[in-house]
Amino acid sequence: MYAFDIERPTSIADAVAALAKEDAQALAGGQTLIPTLKQRLAMPSVLVSLSGIAEIRGVCKDDAGLLCIGGGTTHGTVAKEAVAHYPGLAELAAHIGDPxxxxRGTIGGSLANNDPSACYPAAALASGATILTNTREIAADDYFQGMFTTALEEGEIVTEVKFPIPQSSCYMKFEQPASRFALVGVFVAKFADGVKVAVTGASNNGVFRWSEAEAALSSDFSASALEGMSLSADDMIADMHGTAAYRAHLVAVMTRRAVSAAK
Amino acid sequence: MAKVAMTVNGKSVSREVEGRTLLVQFLRDDLRLTGTHVGCDTSQCGACVVHVNGEAVKACTMFALEAEGAEVTTIEAMANEDGSLNVVQQAFQDYHGLQCGFCTPGMVMSATSLLKDNPKPTEQEIRDYLEGNICRCTGYHNIIKAIMAASGQDMPSMAAE
Known part of the structure; x- marks a missing residue:
């Protein structure tokens, strides 16, 4: 690792001030950033650790019935504390990485990084979540802008994520056997006014909604409604772990499984 | 350099460290607690698992400065007060849950975390929990047996070896 300083602010305001320094970089749980630093793929002068900010941690339900998760909340905490409110999301959190x-890893860190194979982006997009930062609220549909790219500005911090809670949901992940990242992951969420399907791991454009499947499932929420439906392999990721056609095929399979298992 | 203070194995410690000093380097190089191992240094293998405020973390993927004020427990503090092996460690010995032993500190720390949350795990739950702990001797069956035994359970239905 290149040398850098670490600051540990205890409030959002102090963190924002610290991030205004040249080449400052926010450090959430560090489970992606620290390996990145070890490979010398990043060279920040200052890391601003967000783990000391109590106001961005925690899980609760607000008066509007939304599940509110602080940006600094770890996957382990979401797995435990969201289970009573939003079991599909808790189940997703319980299978990220390893215990x-x-x-250490946090929801805000995952969403800020927007790894094309990360799990949380699929949940945020399929739930129609709202991402709150220190300056504004961003709808999930506007937030994800391609692989490792989001609507976040320099120095902007994900402080909270608000999830509408679906009637039923399920996340199905086909794990890349070595890294255990999603080779393809599909989050299906059934709301009173329709179904949303978000896909991670598959596309060169990062997480996306499969609108054709959404339309079919909104009129008939069953795996058979997806019979014969397939995605184009044109924009799919192709690498040593799977071809584009394989990933496109997996998306349909994982979607059907998610619909069948949704609860 | 910046000052960091934390409690390690019940003792208050304080040192000057660089920002980039990992918790595992702090434990091994500054405190000379070399029981915590570095296997892969890429957060895959789990040989460096320690407890920070009671939770298992990979000490190679956390900075020492992030542990400011924390309670850190390493393998050195796992034995009983009289120096004898604790129940998890003893089970690893009894069931031959180690071959070369390199992964063992992390295995014991992870197993201890699991049993704290789930005192009677099933075989599958143990296997799932150890996803982030790799044994390159591939001695997994005996590790699972040891953890089953440490939780006071028999293993009649264990997979064939």
Whole structure:
């Protein structure tokens, strides 16, 4: 790692001030950033650790019935504390990485990084979540802008994520057997006014909604409604772990499985 | 350099460290607590698992400065007060849950976390929980047996070896 300083602000305001320094970089749980630093793929002068900010941690339900999760909340905490409110989301959190990673990695860090194979972006997009930052609220549909790209500005911090709670939901992940990241992951969420389907791991454009499947499932929420439906392999990721056609095929399979298992 | 203070194995410690000093480097190089191992240094293998405020974390993927004020527990503090092996460690010995032993500190720390949350895990729950702990001797069956035994359970239905 290149040398850098670490600051540990205890409030959002102090963190924002610290991030205004040249080449400052926010450090959430560090489960992606620290390996990145070790490979010398980033060279910040200052890391601003967000783990000391109590006001961005925690899980609760607000008066509007939304599940509110602080940006600094670890996957392990979401797995435990969201289960009574939004079991599909808790189940997703419970299968990110491994237990030790889940005790450090945070939802805000995952959404800010927007890894094309990360799990949380699929949940945020399929739930129609709202991402709150220190300056504004961003709808999930506007937030994700392609692989490792989001609507966040320099120095903007994800402080909270608000999830509408679906009637039923399920996340199905086909794990890349070595990294255990999603080779393809599909989050299906059934709301009173329709179904949303979000896909991670598959596309060169990052997480996306499969609108054709959404339309079919909104009129008939069953795996058979997806019979014969397939995605174009044109924009799919192709690498040593799977071809574009394989990923496109997996999206349909995982979607059907998610619909069948949704609860 | 910046000052960091934390409690390690019940003792208050304080040192000057660089921002980039990992918790595992702090434990091994500054405190000379070399029981916590570095296997892969890429957060895959789990040989460096320690407890920070009671939760298992990979000490190679956390900075020492992030542990400011924390209670850190390493493998060195796992034995009983009289120096004998604790129940998890003893089970690893009894069931031959280690071959070369390199992964063992992390295995014991992870197993201890699991049993704290789930005192009677099933075989599958143990296997799932150890997803982030890799044994390159591939001695997994005996590790699972040891953890089953440490939780006071028999293993009649264990997978064939």
């Amino acid at each position: 030790a990673v889940r005790n």
